[in-house]
Amino acid sequence: xxxxxxxxxxxxxxxxxxxxxxxxxxxxxxxxxxxxxxxxxxxxxxxxxxxxxxxxxxxxxxxxxxxxxxxxxxxxxxxxxxxxxxxxxxxxxxxxxxxxxxxxxxxxxxxxxxxxxxxxxxxxxxxxxxxxxxxxxxxxxxxxxxxxxxxxxxxxxxxxxxxxxxxxxxxxxxxxxxxxxxxxxxxxxxxxxxxxxxxxxxxxxxxxxxxxxxxxxxxxxxxxxxxxxxxxxxxxxxxxxxxxxxxxxxxxxxxxxxxxxxxxxxxxxxxxxxxxxxxxxxxxxxxxxxxxxxxxxxxxxxxxxxxxxxxxxxxxxxxxxxxxxxxxxxxxxxxxxxxxxxxxxxxxxxxxxxxxxxxxxxxxxxxxxxxxxxxxxxxxxxxxxxxxxxxxxxxxxxxxxxxxxxxxxxx
Numbered sequence: 019x020x021x022x023x024x025x026x027x028x029x030x031x032x033x034x035x036x037x038x039x040x041x042x043x044x045x046x047x048x049x050x051x052x053x054x055x056x057x058x059x060x061x062x063x064x065x066x067x068x069x070x071x072x073x074x075x076x077x078x079x080x081x082x083x084x085x086x087x088x089x090x091x092x093x094x095x096x097x098x099x100x101x102x103x104x105x106x107x108x109x110x111x112x113x114x115x116x117x118x119x120x121x122x123x124x125x126x127x128x129x130x131x132x133x134x135x136x137x138x139x140x141x142x143x144x145x146x147x148x149x150x151x152x153x154x155x156x157x158x159x160x161x162x163x164x165x166x167x168x169x170x171x172x173x174x175x176x177x178x179x180x181x182x183x184x185x186x187x188x189x190x191x192x193x194x195x196x197x198x199x200x201x202x203x204x205x206x207x208x209x210x211x212x213x214x215x216x217x218x219x220x221x222x223x224x225x226x227x228x229x230x231x232x233x234x235x236x237x238x239x240x241x242x243x244x245x246x247x248x249x250x251x252x253x254x255x256x257x258x259x260x261x262x263x264x265x266x267x268x269x270x271x272x273x274x275x276x277x278x279x280x281x282x283x284x285x286x287x288x289x290x291x292x293x294x295x296x297x298x299x300x301x302x303x304x305x306x307x308x309x310x311x312x313x314x315x316x317x318x319x320x321x322x323x324x325x326x327x328x329x330x331x332x333x334x335x336x337x338x339x340x341x342x343x344x345x346x347x348x349x350x351x352x353x354x355x356x357x358x359x360x361x362x363x364x365x366x367x368x369x370x371x372x373x374x375x376x377x378x379x380x381x382x383x384x385x386x387x388x389x390x391x392x393x394x395x396x397x398x399x400x401x402x403x404x405x406x407x408x409x410x411x412x413x414x415x416x417x418x419x420x421x422x423x424x425x426x427x428x429x
Contacts, residue, residue, distance in 0.1 A: 022194040023050040024187075025108065027101065027119035027132060031060025035175050036120065036183060038063075043187035049194070052114050056101050056128055058084055058093050068104060076100035076107075094124050102131040109136055116141035116194035118186055120168065123148055133160040138249060139200050141193035145186045147171060157279035161246030164189065200250075205257035205427045206233040208247055208286075210298075212240070212263055216365050217298050219262060222410040227417070231429025232257070239263040239299070240327070244278025252285035257427040258294070258420070259286045260413065262358070262404070265299035268332065268340050276304035276327065283344060287351025292425050294413060295348060295395070296358040297383065298404050299365040300340055301374060302329040321367050321374055331374045334382035341386040345394045354425050355395035356416055359387050362403035369403065 024044050028037045030053075041051045053066035056073055058081070074081040077100025084093045108114065117136060119129035126146040133142040142163050148154065149165040166186045170178030207227055211217045224234045237247040244266040251259055261283065270277040286293045305311060307325045318330040332340070348355050361384050367374035391397050398416060402408035420426040 021048060021050055022115040022191060023052055023113065024190055024194065025052045025054060025105065025114040025117045027054045027056060027117065027129060028121065029057045029125055030055040030062030030066055031057035033120060034063050036171065036179070039175065039180065040118065040120070040183050040187050043184050044191055047188065047191055049191040052108070054101065054104070056097050056125070058097065068108070070097075073097055073100040073104060076103040090124065094128060098128040098131045101128055102135040105132045106135040109140065116143070116190045118143045118145070118190045120145045122146070122172070123153070126154070130154070130158045130160075133163050134158075136160065137253065138162050138246065139197060141190050141197055143186050143190040143193075145171070145182055156241055156245070156275070156277060159242065159245070161242060161249055164193075200255070202255065204231065204233045205429055206235060206255060207258050207260060208251060208256040209234060209236045209260040210239045210244065210247055210263040211236055212238065212265065212299055212365070216367065217263060218366075218405050219410050219413070222407070223260065223413060226410070226414055230421075239266045239278070240304075241266060241276050241278050244282055248278060248281055248285045251291055252289055254289050254291065256286070256291055258292045258417070260294045261286065262294070262296040263298040264340070264344065265302055265304065267344070268300050268302065269304050271340055271343060272303050272336070274304050275306060283347045284350065287348065287353065287355065290353035292354045292420060293351065294356050294358065294416065295344070296360065296404060296409075297341065297344070297364050297387065300383065301332050301337060301364055301368055301376070301379065303332055304329050319373055319376070329374070331376055332379065334379040337379055337383035338386040341383055342390055345390040349394045354420070357387070357391045357395045357397045358409065358412060359384065359391070359397060359399045360404040360406075360409050361399060361401055362406065364404050366405055
């Protein structure tokens, strides 16, 4: 198995006993520890492997200059920048296998940047007094981050916070030992979708593409899934993307909390990855199940999926706007882009007789796409529903063309 090294990040001036306790827990389980101090004012009882001076320098200032800012928020912005830079560099040098950071709101803010600096598959844990809090917006979360509440950890050691800290130490070391990092021995296709009650093209496309020698990863487009998809697309992990579910994208435009961030529908294009795109579920606006429905949506048709999520139906005007925004983002792509337009519907609940069906709004979306997409991407119009066989047949036909033309890497 080999000994694994955990990068431990924290403010050693105020949390020295807690940080040393975590070090002991990891060492007792046979792991190694690489320590990083992100304090500003004070010093640890014994030197850390990466000092606050190193962190400040990586952030573009000396620690004295950081202190001279005279503002805790401004100081920690510099330290966050430096810490994230060092985390990426030290990981690239092969110095650690997993990350564990601790903090209140300040430390958590910094730790979130550090987690974002690491590739997917690298264990990344944060012990925080605000774990799972609505204070943390979804776009700040690395797609595979883990958080543990620092219960009883505001000031000083006690048996309650030892429970949190020891769990975190065991979790990150165990993850570093057990993780199987994503392999790239076969070309991978990234696909977005929803559960098969709403969208089900992946049931046909995944085995068909695997038969052609490709690995297929299907991402659940309910927020975090889209973040993972976008991060991997930006890293060049995919030979092609089939981005057929736009629910997160529409949510983002409408300000829904069920969003995967402002960069949705941009990273594959920026990286030059061949992309196939369709407006799957572009008609639905999601709310958390516990939310009260805003007054402006009170008269809309609704689909209550379960106790966690419910959806309103977008109007014709809103769908047109979403299509235009899609076109604007696709226009920036540096690689091949192909748009599929299923004129018969974009998710299962919008079929005639279902609760999200709106013939006029669907027609408006189709009309807008016909007007704006041909100038942006090659387009295939399909006289069928997105869940019909005809959609999958059209996708596979275009994929075969890209394979034959050398657009998509062959297996």
